[in-house]
Amino acid sequence: MTLRILHYADVENAYDDASGIGRLAGLIKELRDEETIICGSGDNTGPGVLSVVTKGRQALDFFEAVDPDAETFGNHDFDHGPEHLLKLVDESPQPWVCANAFRNGDRFAGTQGAVPWTIIEAGNTRVGIIGVAHPETVGINPYAGDVEFTDPVPAVEEGISTLSGRGVDRLIVLSHLGDDTDLARAVDADVILGGHDHDRLVDCVAGTLVCRPGGNGRFVLEVSFEGEAPTATHHSVADGPPDTEVATALRNRAEAAGLMDVVGTAETPVVCDMMASKRGESRLGNLVTDAFRTTADADIAVFAAGGFRRRPPFEGTVTAFDLVGVMPFDRELVSLRVDGETLCDVFRQLALAHFDDAPHWFFGHVSGASIVWDDVANELRSAHVNGGPIESTKQYDIATTEFLVENDTLFPAFRPDDVVEAYGLVYEVLVEYVRTVGLNPRLEGRIQRPTLDPETVPDRDWPFSPE
Known part of the structure; x- marks a missing residue:
């Protein structure tokens, strides 16, 4: 032999x-x-x-x-x-x-x-x-x-x-x-x-x-x-x-962990592809950041571009397994308290403008705020929180993941000393939010990019994007 x-x-x-x-x-x-x-x-x-x-x-x-x-x-x-x-x-x-x-x-x-x-x-x-x-x-x-x-x-x-x-x-x-x-x-x-x-x-x-x-x-x-x-x-x-x-x-x-439990129904498919993860506002990004902000009772929630795992769209009955699959991260949701000046830095860092090798169209996700970003000038044109202007000395509570606080490259504005409270593992937060609130995220114009040339952005990410 x-x-x-x-x-x-x-x-x-x-x-x-x-x-x-x-x-x-x-x-x-x-x-x-x-x-x-x-x-x-x-x-x-x-x-x-x-x-x-x-x-x-x-x-x-x-x-x-x-x-x-x-x-x-x-x-x-x-x-x-x-x-x-x-x-x-x-x-x-x-x-x-x-x-x-x-x-x-x-x-x-x-x-x-x-x-x-x-x-x-x-x-x-x-x-x-x-x-x-x-x-x-x-x-x-x-x-x-x-x-x-x-x-x-x-x-x-x-x-x-x-x-x-x-x-x-x-x-x-x-x-x-x-x-x-x-x-x-x-x-x-x-x-x-x-x-x-x-x-x-x-x-x-x-x-x-x-x-x-x-x-x-x-x-x-x-x-x-x-x-x-x-x-x-x-x-x-x-x-x-x-x-x-x-x-x-x-x-x-999977059964023992409750992963096969149906926790919501998606009447309209929620796409979980690269575009939904990395281009800025998406129904998936709004779903997750809304879950963060609601759970932490924060003013704003942010999440990084590329923070989701690509999976088939949520459609029809959605299980806990499906939801955990887009965010299988063993880290906690936390809230931080920062002043308005720091908050504007956080919004700028959503664009990954400080990364030389990141594709120009990458952008993160936000809840509780509206942002206008100039892709030509690579700068923040304006930002509002809950409809009002940002006051530089006012204190704001931001919900995000523990990982983004520990990792000082994605959001350098975050400091561990700013953390106020923790709320449990991020995937458990998302599952409980959908179980309670439902699964019908909407696009609301939270992130506007008037100078982004759509011809320079890939339009499909096989195999999880619509044809």
Whole structure:
């Protein structure tokens, strides 16, 4: 028999499709044999609706079904903070392998069994596996907190040196770096199994096979060592046999969390595409900011451009699952008290004018105010709160997300010291608002952009935009 590796990575939101994860598990089970190694390259616990409500524990249903041999850390595995990830590591059936993650000077999750590298026996073959996470994980995901990620190249080099001295036949790297070109040129491994980048890949770099399965659980990557050099093949999960136990377990988690409860009815479809998220006023943006402002009893609510996840439109009966899907964020709604001068700065920052590389048409969302923005001059022409002019010394209460206060790049005007009160998780706020008020948001001219040239704005965002 021939050594084979079955590889998955960046499963992410696929957990929100129970039948799809069932097929992913079923396909892996169908393809494996006694000389097959199963492994993952990170971002296999989140993000997604089920991930945010279970703190990533929905991944355990998949892990327990396929019983992987090794897993490394991706940036989204830290979405709920290091402590929740430590619990997942402790409860997962597979060893977690990462050579470049440390906390307080010790190997991250070492107490829970994580190791920098490991040896797996597959038939008569001894396979050494080294894992590395992205060195900028904390910058990508601030929820990684105080975990330190070092340069992956020397970490892999040390692993290869150690494993080579232990008589391994093959050397495999599990990487969540995205682009593995530099790593492949720097180290002498047989295969680098990548993640982070969601595009499928099969390449040979400096004699090393570099490959990725692609994102969202759509493909399983098979690496075969039959022949002189390893080869890689992608298998479509859509063709996989369903594992009904996994699918049922995920559906049960959704039911237990109340996600399948119908909370409202959309008589007119509410589009949840890129335009609704990023162009400024939209029915979706008005719905969310109205929920924020009402819950916090604030003067104004604001939300960032791009703050929503794109999903199919809300139409007909809408469940809690549907609503959480556009905002699956594990952060709280907060209110801040600021003066009128600061409030005008907040309105200017809705335009992302301070970002040099943001598309010119990006704009955030607002409730309780009306804004006129000049896209040619890149300036705020006017702004009113509840129909009246803004007074520079008057105090105003703004409702927004905890993340936008902690992140000092999107709204630099926000300061943590300005926070007055917290009101619960943002997705719970949205669900309760729709349950109480209903689902009939309207466009009201809250954000007017008289100089924006519509010809310079894309008009469709496949697949969730109307034709």
